Amino acid sequence: MQIIFTKAALSKTGAVVIPSFVDGPSSSAFISINEETDGALERASKSAGFSGKKGQILEIVAPGGVGFGRIVLVGAGKTQNFTLLDAETLGGSALAKVMRTREKTLLFALDGFSAPGMDNADLAARIAFGARLRSYQFDKYRTKLEKDQKPALTKISIHTPSSAAKSAYATLDYICNGVFLTRDLVSEPANILFPESFAQRCRELESLGVRVKVLGVEEMKKLGMHALLGVGQGSANESRVVAMEWMGGKKNDAPVCFVGKGVTFDSGGISLKPGPGMWDMKWDMGGAGAVTGALMALAGRKAKANVVGIIGLVENMPDGNAQRPGDIVTSMSGQTIEVLNTDAEGRLVLADILWWAQEVYKPKTMIDLATLTGAIIVALANEFGGLFANNETLAGQLLEAGEASGDLLWRMPLTKAFDEMIKSDVADMKNIGGKEGPSSSAAAFLARFVKPGVAWAHLDIAGKAWTDKDQSPTPKGATGYGVRLLNEFVRATLEK
Numbered sequence: 001m002q003i004i005f006t007k008a009a010l011s012k013t014g015a016v017v018i019p020s021f022v023d024g025p026s027s028s029a030f031i032s033i034n035e036e037t038d039g040a041l042e043r044a045s046k047s048a049g050f051s052g053k054k055g056q057i058l059e060i061v062a063p064g065g066v067g068f069g070r071i072v073l074v075g076a077g078k079t080q081n082f083t084l085l086d087a088e089t090l091g092g093s094a095l096a097k098v099m100r101t102r103e104k105t106l107l108f109a110l111d112g113f114s115a116p117g118m119d120n121a122d123l124a125a126r127i128a129f130g131a132r133l134r135s136y137q138f139d140k141y142r143t144k145l146e147k148d149q150k151p152a153l154t155k156i157s158i159h160t161p162s163s164a165a166k167s168a169y170a171t172l173d174y175i176c177n178g179v180f181l182t183r184d185l186v187s188e189p190a191n192i193l194f195p196e197s198f199a200q201r202c203r204e205l206e207s208l209g210v211r212v213k214v215l216g217v218e219e220m221k222k223l224g225m226h227a228l229l230g231v232g233q234g235s236a237n238e239s240r241v242v243a244m245e246w247m248g249g250k251k252n253d254a255p256v257c258f259v260g261k262g263v264t265f266d267s268g269g270i271s272l273k274p275g276p277g278m279w280d281m282k283w284d285m286g287g288a289g290a291v292t293g294a295l296m297a298l299a300g301r302k303a304k305a306n307v308v309g310i311i312g313l314v315e316n317m318p319d320g321n322a323q324r325p326g327d328i329v330t331s332m333s334g335q336t337i338e339v340l341n342t343d344a345e346g347r348l349v350l351a352d353i354l355w356w357a358q359e360v361y362k363p364k365t366m367i368d369l370a371t372l373t374g375a376i377i378v379a380l381a382n383e384f385g386g387l388f389a390n391n392e393t394l395a396g397q398l399l400e401a402g403e404a405s406g407d408l409l410w411r412m413p414l415t416k417a418f419d420e421m422i423k424s425d426v427a428d429m430k431n432i433g434g435k436e437g438p439s440s441s442a443a444a445f446l447a448r449f450v451k452p453g454v455a456w457a458h459l460d461i462a463g464k465a466w467t468d469k470d471q472s473p474t475p476k477g478a479t480g481y482g483v484r485l486l487n488e489f490v491r492a493t494l495e496k
Helices: 028-036 040-048 084-099 120-134 165-187 195-208 217-223 226-232 278-283 286-300 346-361 375-380 392-405 416-420 438-447 483-493
Strands: 002-006 015-020 057-061 070-075 105-109 155-159 211-215 240-247 256-266 306-316 327-330 336-339 365-370 385-389 409-411 455-460
Touching: 002 120, 002 165, 015 028, 015 084, 028 040, 028 105, 040 057, 040 070, 057 084, 070 084, 084 105, 084 120, 105 120, 120 155, 120 165, 165 278, 165 286, 165 483, 195 211, 195 240, 195 256, 195 286, 195 306, 211 217, 217 226, 217 346, 226 306, 226 327, 226 346, 240 286, 240 346, 256 278, 256 286, 256 346, 286 306, 286 365, 286 483, 306 346, 336 346, 346 365, 346 438, 365 392, 365 483, 375 385, 375 438, 385 392, 385 438, 392 409, 392 455, 392 483, 416 438, 438 455
Parallel strands: 002 155, 015 070, 015 105, 105 155, 256 306, 256 365, 365 455, 385 409
Antiparallel strands: 057 070, 211 240, 240 306, 327 336, 385 455
């Protein structure tokens, strides 16, 4: 999808998007086209009840003589409430509307459209960003798409008086690349994306200057990663650990570590999941996907920060060699774990890579992302990722990054009571804590693998990695959640 920024006169072909506030300035294109058509836009707006309220969209087959194939009026709401995230939503909503048509070009007419206190370049860039985010499609395996199922749109023009809009968009474009990589990874079926092939996809980041290290099974055995290895021992696909290093900051600054759960398929193991819905478990690697996409975004925009992304890649399958309920494994930290439920596997993977991250990289800050518990969806629906943290400053920074990026988080409890729930009679801990507060007891399990003095946060993103409905600027399917959050955290806290 080609995106260009221009100050030239409107090119009257294809579709034109005209945003409008309820109480403020609209694009000058509305005025000029309305005059050219003897008030046709005003009449159409009045007839359809279009007033510029946020979320309203009115599509008008262009009146004769104006050149456009169609005109799309998009409501922006009240000027004082309009945010940059609203601009992204506006761009995504308009793009979704036009993608259903056979128009080949789309023009956003932004001349005269502005919000109080908002830079026009940022406004135009965010609208373009929202449009590109919404343009994503994962149809590589569809061989019989009808012509009307294939979008004809190939070019988006952003008509803005701001000469700085193109520059403002450049960074957002790199972030979008990271989001799209995550969406691709999460969308891939498990017969295509398994630990080894995922690791190869990570290798592709080397072209951006990321240093990539891959650990195989024998190396993990020597390190004592028996918690992680136990999860993957029932699969024909061998497990991997991948470290992706982006050292764009000061030479001696300790890196922040982003750690991702990468269960490329989760059958539940011997504690087998029910058949209906098991197909969704191809995206149980959403945390690892987010970490990988974030590293792509940071490297692409040359972030001035030291960041290491570490992902544990396993496939949880039930064969004759699979881990059994009741088994006891020794983690890399030396702590022993009674495995009562093989379907509580993600925390076993994270236990070893959290410890390895601290042993090798000595981070002051560590953030893990994982599609860890279905219980977090019960608590927060699909509206928020769950945030657990041992550090108030870090928790506040992540909540702010969520608000700024649109990848929203909600703080969840992590107290001694939840740690008590995972005590075992026969080992140092057990991998499940019972029916009460399972998301918090899972976080308490992970906290046992965080060394004193390390600021740590756990993000349970089970409700956010995938969506069953179209949203703006996210289409149905893999969301890419986490990439923008981590990028914003780095920007706001490490690149000051």
